[in-house]
Amino acid sequence: xxxxxxxxxxxxxxxxxxxxxxxxxxxxxxxxxxxxxxxxxxxxxxxxxxxxxxxxxxxxxxxxxxxxxxxxxxxxxxxxxxxxxxxxxxxxxxxxxxxxxxxxxxxxxxxxxxxxxxxxxxxxxxxxxxxxxxxxxxxxxxxxxxxxxxxxxxxxxxxxxxxxxxxxxxxxxxxxxxxxxxxxxxxxxxxxxxxxxxxxxxxxxxxxxxxxxxxxxxxxxxxxxxxxxxxxxxxxxxxxxxxxxxxxxxxxxxxxxxxxxxxxxxxxxxxxxxxxxxxxxxxxxxxxxxxxxxxxxxxxxxxx
Amino acid sequence: xxxxxxxxxxxxxxxxxxxxxxxxxxxxxxxxxxxxxxxxxxxxxxxxxxxxxxxxxxxxxxxxxxxxxxxxxxxxxxxxxxxxxxxxxxxxxxxxxxxxxxxxxxxxxxxxxxxxxxxxxxxxxxxxxxxxxxxxxxxxxxxxxxxxxxxxxxxxxxxxxxxxxxxxxxxxxxxxxxxxxxxxxxxxxxxxxxxxxxxxxxxxxxxxxxxxxxxxxxxxxxxxxxxxxxxxxxxxxxxxxxxxxxxxxxxxxxxxxxxxxxxxxxxxxxxxxxxxxxxxxxxxxxxxxxxxxxxxxxxxxxxxxxxxxxxxxxxxxxxxxxxxxxxxxxxxxxxxxxxxxxxxxxxxxxxxxxxxxxxxxxxxxxxxxxxxxxxxxxxxxxxxxxxxxxxxx
Numbered sequence: 001x002x003x004x005x006x007x008x009x010x011x012x013x014x015x016x017x018x019x020x021x022x023x024x025x026x027x028x029x030x031x032x033x034x035x036x037x038x039x040x041x042x043x044x045x046x047x048x049x050x051x052x053x054x055x056x057x058x059x060x061x062x063x064x065x066x067x068x069x070x071x072x073x074x075x076x077x078x079x080x081x082x083x084x085x086x087x088x089x090x091x092x093x094x095x096x097x098x099x100x101x102x103x104x105x106x107x108x109x110x111x112x113x114x115x116x117x118x119x120x121x122x123x124x125x126x127x128x129x130x131x132x133x134x135x136x137x138x139x140x141x142x143x144x145x146x147x148x149x150x151x152x153x154x155x156x157x158x159x160x161x162x163x164x165x166x167x168x169x170x171x172x173x174x175x176x177x178x179x180x181x182x183x184x185x186x187x188x189x190x191x192x193x194x195x196x197x198x199x200x201x202x203x204x205x206x207x208x209x210x211x212x213x214x215x216x217x218x219x220x221x222x223x224x225x226x227x228x229x230x231x232x233x234x235x236x237x238x239x240x241x242x243x244x245x246x247x248x249x250x251x252x253x254x255x256x257x258x259x260x261x262x263x264x265x266x267x268x269x270x271x272x273x274x275x276x277x278x279x280x281x282x283x284x285x286x287x288x289x290x291x292x293x294x295x296x297x298x299x300x301x302x303x304x
Numbered sequence: 305x306x307x308x309x310x311x312x313x314x315x316x317x318x319x320x321x322x323x324x325x326x327x328x329x330x331x332x333x334x335x336x337x338x339x340x341x342x343x344x345x346x347x348x349x350x351x352x353x354x355x356x357x358x359x360x361x362x363x364x365x366x367x368x369x370x371x372x373x374x375x376x377x378x379x380x381x382x383x384x385x386x387x388x389x390x391x392x393x394x395x396x397x398x399x400x401x402x403x404x405x406x407x408x409x410x411x412x413x414x415x416x417x418x419x420x421x422x423x424x425x426x427x428x429x430x431x432x433x434x435x436x437x438x439x440x441x442x443x444x445x446x447x448x449x450x451x452x453x454x455x456x457x458x459x460x461x462x463x464x465x466x467x468x469x470x471x472x473x474x475x476x477x478x479x480x481x482x483x484x485x486x487x488x489x490x491x492x493x494x495x496x497x498x499x500x501x502x503x504x505x506x507x508x509x510x511x512x513x514x515x516x517x518x519x520x521x522x523x524x525x526x527x528x529x530x531x532x533x534x535x536x537x538x539x540x541x542x543x544x545x546x547x548x549x550x551x552x553x554x555x556x557x558x559x560x561x562x563x564x565x566x567x568x569x570x571x572x573x574x575x576x577x578x579x580x581x582x583x584x585x586x587x588x589x590x591x592x593x594x595x596x597x598x599x600x601x602x603x604x605x606x607x608x609x610x611x612x613x614x615x616x617x618x619x620x621x622x623x624x625x626x627x628x629x630x631x632x633x634x635x636x637x638x639x640x641x642x643x644x645x646x647x648x649x650x651x652x653x654x655x656x657x658x659x660x661x662x663x664x665x666x667x668x669x670x671x672x673x674x675x676x677x678x679x680x681x682x683x684x685x686x687x688x689x690x691x692x693x694x695x696x697x
Binding site: 209218 | 378379399400401402409410413414416426427430431474475
């Protein structure tokens with residue numbers, strides 16, 4: 001018994017580590033942001049009131065708490081700039097994730113069917129872009145997509161178009177950027193589930209009269225759904241909050257929520273509204289996470 | 305035959321009662337089939353005929369090509385040479401999903417996302433059977449494999465034995481002409497394996513189907529099969545009933561692979577054989593002196609031979625046997641060096657005076673054996689000429 005607890009204690013402490021991490025780097029900052037979102041702007045340093053002042057003791061803290069209000073959140077609903085930004089972010093994220101799935105699935109499927117040695121090579125090729133800064137890669141795309149860029153040169157030389165097309169500052173450019181940057185995040189989880197699938201299952205399906213296409217839809221695809229879910233979430237969540245890609249590649253007539261947030265923070269210096277935007281964004285993203293978590297847990301229970 | 309007519313023919317088969325060709329007729333003909341992987345010849349010009357209603361076992365060490373042969377029958381591999389005929393029709397070009405043959409996989413390959421019932425229904429749905437027929441077949445298979453009450457369980461929620469029965473039910477649901485079983489019981493523990501072997505045999509007899517099982521376990525092959533094909537290095541060494549395989553092995557390799565055996569190399573002495581013993585051969589061995597053996601049915605062409613005697617055919621005694629004067633009785637003397645008590649039998653190793661080691665096993669027919677031998681006991685080992693098998697080297 002005692003021998004067991006000696007070994008059990010460090011294990012239990014190690015089990016606490018992720019919670020500690022979450023508390024320190026997620027929960028505490030989130031509480032700060034939440035507090036700021038309930039404050040008012042002020043021309044001061046920091047640019048909002050009230051500020052907790054421990055010098056005034058408990059009474060000061062209570063006074064500060066009473067001064068908090070939900071005004072910033074009501075503003076988010078009353079001004080449709082914010083609602084439109086949120087909507088655009090969701091639309092962009094859904095569309096990008098769908099395109100990523102359509103492109104990523106065949107790639108991951110092909111990778112999983114390569115001979116063993118080639119699989120690790122393919123994996124390297126998928127990861128290699130991470131060796132260069134994300135920003136530099138987006139600038140490279142600007143180069144490719146600009147008026148006299150590579151894409152237009154190729155199209156012109158192939159006589160596919162008679163005059164250069166406008167790519168940059170369009171939604172197309174933004175989607176190209178999104179799909180390009182997030183493709184590895186879609187491929188890797190898909191590849192992981194597809195690669196560990198027992199090839200005997202496909203033989204069994206064939207043996208029982210399923211054509212190759214039927215085998216795919218009845219066996220491979222349903223069994224790869226956890227990978228589809230993981231890949232989709234890994235892409236969807238960061239894309240909703242994307243700032244760099246739409247800012248550099250898309251036009252400026254409609255903004256994603258990340259861009260709106262940036263404007264509030266740095267151009268308008270309105271920290272409280274920016275914080276409120278961030279809090280609502282987080283709540284929006286919590287929904288798909290919780291759904292995915294529930295699905296995962298149900299699957300785990302099933303295997304038990 | 306076009307793909308469509310093949311399909312409708314197969315569907316007709318599926319709808320019909322379990323096909324029962326007259327037993328004993330050749331159902332499957334394998335003609336000089338070969339399969340190469342790179343430079344490795346996994347199956348090397350193998351021919352075999354399997355009769356309808358037979359329980360046939362392919363037995364061999366791992367890497368002998370038995371699984372490759374089975375996979376060619378299922379259609380997962382295509383033969384590089386030769387033909388495979390099912391009911392007289394070449395099935396080389398028929399894709400796996402269009403063959404009237406089903407396979408039970410080694411690790412069952414149950415679909416993890418489907419429950420027991422859906423697993424069984426998978427093949428039936430692909431055959432586009434009417435809904436009511438599918439329902440009836442599922443019920444039939446559930447009863448057959450004793451899976452009542454487990455219909456809604458997923459494979460992860462089943463024990464090893466239950467999974468095995470689901471796999472069996474799934475592969476039988478389409479009523480195949482031939483059921484292929486790839487090491488079907490390897491994952492079960494010994495007790496469960498034995499009871500499952502009995503169930504498999506009972507099922508095969510009752511349904512009158514043709515079963516082809518691949519196994520490396522000779523006891524399993526001998527228990528379940530009517531006939532066994534022993535494979536080695538891509539070729540069939542011998543095709544025989546279990547009894548023939550054990551008592552009349554065709555080659556030295558088979559003799560050594562199936563069960564335990566004592567082998568003595570020697571030469572036939574054609575001159576010293578007395579006239580009274582026309583059906584006996586005298587063989588001068590290097591390690592065991594002159595051994596008298598019954599002449600095999602097939603005449604021995606060469607003089608270099610090998611005498612094989614199963615351990616249980618060799619009796620040990622303190623003194624020679626009573627009928628010591630029987631002229632052709634083989635007897636040799638030695639010292640017991642090793643004793644293995646296995647419950648039902650005890651195995652002995654006897655070092656002969658020539659230095660060779662002889663293995664003998666004797667049934668423990670009495671509970672109290674005051675006469676048991678100890679190590680270093682000097683004994684006489686003896687066996688009759690009829691218990692010897694003469695093999696060409």
